[in-house]
Amino acid sequence: MRGNESRAQAVIIEKCRRLGFSLDIWEIGEEKLLNHPVFCSDRKDFSGNPNVVGVLKGSGGGKSIILNSHIDVVPPGDRNDWKDDPFSGHIEEGKLYGRGATDMKGGTVAMLLALEAIISSGIKLKGDVIFQSVIEEESGGAGTLAAVLRGYKADGAIIPEPTNMKLFTKQQGSMWFRITVKGRSAHGGTRYEGVNAIEKSMAVIKKLEELENKRNKRITDPLYKDIPIPIPINIGKIQSGEWPSSVPDLAVIEGRMGVAPAETLEHTKKEMIASLEELAETDSWFADHPLTIEWFGGKWLPGNLEADHPLISVISESFENVKKSKPVIEASPWGTDGGILSNVGQTPVVVFGPGVTKAAHDVNEYIVLENMFEAAEIIALTLLKWCEVN
């Protein structure tokens, strides 16, 4: 789990050693990272849970590629909702279950299988393959940023996040927000003398739903045509009140705001602030007790890859070879470390992986093993074409 990635990284490191990669294992957290404008993490201590990069050096003359995956996973939620232990790895009817199975161990394993197939076949690539297993994707990409700042860039990158075998060439950015809502406490028996921060929060949440609606109506990019809410605003947490029979005087709402590929984080922030300021027009409470809006924890830059980039055609071709059909190309409904790789690392990114988006962060998360093997084949073919064979 996030904050405790070392045991999972140990498995990755052992696999990389067996495959003969040049290993770079380091604890992130250096000054250059912490002071970078894109750096974003609420984590105080990165020690003991390293980033891992394994390089398969090419013979020269081919294009290089980064294969980027993250090792951290989100918490499992209510354990009673899981059929098995959230970390069981139980396999049933071709699915492997567990937190992180789809987001994104399935993708990580697909990449390692692709590399293992190439290496064990005795094939030598011309371009370098840079395999990355980073921490901190789920809360802002500090692991990938650290890898970029350490000098890892390439002619292209694949991130096998759970796209359900689609190619995501544009990526939604996102950032976390915290809204503090004031009320006025009173005895619950005379609740009409107070102002309930939970009731006021309901107005805030309703306003955010309106804003989400307005923002999504603007999205006309055909890549988003099958996504019900291209840039969602998710209400992830609420906490209010200390005592059942008191009117609560404070509520804290936390969530995640999606950012369109063409938007900047700054523009998106301003739009939310302006929207919430409208609350004061119909309810003077908000004029007298303005909301506090903070941007904390995670933020993910959006990503954009031009439609005719050769990386897209190489992956598409490999896909057709394996699947005998054209891949679906879409824009991702969520942010990935691709925003950092492309914006900070100037590395063109396609997100493509075997997991199902729906299963990510859900209970009974799973990966369809057949998809994982197919993705491995597609990635292997892509490496042969992109990096070229000696």
Added chain:
Amino acid sequence: MRGNESRAQAVIIEKCRRLGFSLDIWEIGEEKLLNHPVFCSDRKDFSGNPNVVGVLKGSGGGKSIILNSHIDVVPPGDRNDWKDDPFSGHIEEGKLYGRGATDMKGGTVAMLLALEAIISSGIKLKGDVIFQSVIEEESGGAGTLAAVLRGYKADGAIIPEPTNMKLFTKQQGSMWFRITVKGRSAHGGTRYEGVNAIEKSMAVIKKLEELENKRNKRITDPLYKDIPIPIPINIGKIQSGEWPSSVPDLAVIEGRMGVAPAETLEHTKKEMIASLEELAETDSWFADHPLTIEWFGGKWLPGNLEADHPLISVISESFENVKKSKPVIEASPWGTDGGILSNVGQTPVVVFGPGVTKAAHDVNEYIVLENMFEAAEIIALTLLKWCEVN
């Protein structure tokens, strides 16, 4: 504060000693109390924070009276909203500020002043005066129940809760509830694949508002004519979500439900359950994922005193002597330990005190000192008439 009443009780004990009361100081929590059907507390340990009863034995032949006050107070809420430290006791323009000033140290002091005046005047009463400083009123009345079970009953009782110098002859009962709302988790970027427990909670809260409205329309007792919401349903707490970018799969709402003087707790519970079951009629989510409703922590029995009870006329007469006007007689908008004193202890109760209901549980809680002194005079005159002078 609740759970830490010993220092405040020490002040009370010292005062009682000086007034020459027979003191009874004991830690509650005996089997008889814990197994009583009305017992209600989430507190595991009562040790170190005793109940205090001081008896001024009469010479015989007069009516006895219980003067009941509670020593526990609710938490102070957001300390930044307070002008001074919540426990400062700061006095400004005739008001003394601090958590518990109105609920109900003002009333406690008024009673002790009344007794001090009588004792220092050399007056001997015929009836017994039983002064009680109990713990646990704010969370279910275990302190007063323990006093009743220890044998303290009387011909009448005054509880100087903050009635703003009104006489509350009927008392609203109340109880705490906890509602658990299920959702289905998902990645916030594809939030449409999940079901947000916070959104479902908003539907639950809206339903509770409708129920509150329906229940209060039924209240026609003229004693409640000036109370905007005679039996409120207060939403006191909500907690949901673990992660800003996940759809939360669980929300817990806690609150307090008012019970009319003529209602039973059982009837009221059934009405809430039936009302919340209606949610399933318009949203199948609730049919497939029923709410869990628990009744926990505090419960306060409602109280009823017949309009022609002599205790009312004696207090009213004393009020007129001091204030030169008739007292306002109402029904209380909140529960008190009077429900236990009257229902379990068969002791007729009038709630009458100097504090302002609005200030109770609020920030910058205060007591108007002048009211406290007037209440002391009224209580002193009441004791002379009720217990009679030797």
